[in-house]
Amino acid sequence: MKLTGVELRTVRVPLVTPFRTSFGTETVREALLVRVVSDEAEGWGECGADTAPLYSPEYTHAAADVLTRFLVPAVAGVPELDAHQVAPALAGFKGHRMARAALETAVLDADLRARGVPLAHALGAVRSTVPCGVSVGITESIPALLDAVGGYLDAGYLRIKLKIEPGWDVEPVRAVRERFGDVPLQVDANTAYSRADLRHLARLDDFGLLMLEQPLAVDDLLGHARLAALLTTPICLDESITSARAAADAIALGACRVVNIKPGRVGGYLEARRIHDVCAAHDVPVWCGGMLETGVGRAANLALAALPGFRFPGDTSASERYYATDLTEPFRLVDGHLPVPTGPGIGVAPLPDALEEFTTGATWVPLG
Known part of the structure; x- marks a missing residue:
């Protein structure tokens, strides 16, 4: 599988009720979505980072930055990419597990969709x-x-x-x-x-x-x-x-x-x-x-x-x-x-109308 581009999309989805923990109170879920596009299929991943580095050192804007600058280019250079090659390709970089996870999941989703295999x-x-x-x-x-x-x-x-x-x-x-x-x-x-x-x-x-x-x-x-x-x-x-x-x-x-x-x-x-x-x-x-x-x-x-x-x-x-x-x-x-979803890959994809409604920013990283 060869990547042709990666989209990083930030969404803000309101929570039904505020969710309070010892780290603070959240009223909106700001999430970074990663969409990889390959010559065979596309795949989606979601970054678990919050808007501020309270639960972990990571936060959404830092995840978008490290993906754009370092992680996506490193993975794009792998010939015949599959999900098992993502971690070795990123081994030289320290930390940023949530950003890595979102990218690996998107690659895994695309790979499995291309082969018709559920996650x-x-x-x-x-x-x-x-x-x-x-x-x-x-x-x-x-x-x-x-x-x-x-x-x-x-x-x-x-x-x-x-x-x-x-x-x-x-x-x-x-x-x-x-x-x-x-x-x-x-x-x-x-x-x-x-x-x-x-x-x-x-x-x-x-x-x-x-x-x-x-x-x-x-x-x-x-x-x-x-x-x-x-x-x-x-x-x-x-x-x-x-x-x-x-x-x-x-x-x-x-x-x-x-x-x-x-x-x-x-x-x-x-x-x-x-x-x-x-x-x-x-x-x-x-x-x-x-x-x-x-x-x-x-x-x-x-x-x-x-x-x-x-x-x-x-x-x-x-x-x-x-x-x-x-x-x-x-x-x-x-x-x-x-x-448990039964479709290929993660089994779901964002609905276009919902994606449009909640998107606050999107960046396309061309590859190849």
Whole structure:
């Protein structure tokens, strides 16, 4: 496959409700889409970076810059390109995993479309639908939180994840557990705590949680290992897991018993599958996290979440959880599950009218 050009397109899609975490509150999803055009097919990828470097060092405008200046030219120079050659072609550049992931996904999509192969099949999926959970942001009050959780349970979601931070942890979790009984429940701290909070976090053991996700800093594997030894609640790592090697190290240190795989955070779906395989070899369950993706990213995440090692409902929620109008045909929840796309590649493409409505800028990078 030979690339003839790459389009970098920025879209801003309003969220149905503001989504607040310890990193801030989002009301709009600004996403960078990558479209590669080859002599055989075109493909799409979505960059998971936010508008500001809060969740990770990356942000959308920096991703567009590094793609234009460095990553796209490096990949364009590869003869007979396929997705497995993207990472080696970019090996000399440091960081920028989300930008790499978007480019690799677009190349993978084009390659698979040309061959008529669905992404789920290429990754090794074993399910045609995946169970779905929902992530609930920090609300202005506990009654508002209870209303939100109740609405999601009524909609059919099979697992509830609560965002927590210092000052918003034990009591909100207690309130949800008391109101909704033994609903599958987990919490996500997004690195908001320190080692000084270990005893406080141990209070969450009272609530029978599925897991406590990323309570400490990204680079504090030892702190997570100490917390894991203190709690009966399983520790799940998210931001700390940037590669298969990082996953193997965390497991060896006893820093986690569950892993959240976000393909953008780890550099793409091929590395995500390697992390899945490492965790499966150590009997560590994984699940698929979310980055407020539009339908482009959601489709690919569903393909990944259909692999056998994904044992918990992910954050692959229905389109309407986030968007009144998605970029693709909407994904709709049926009995708590979403269907895995069956078309070639990621199985979806942006709808022209939605793409036009939400685009704020586009750059065409000619190649060849």
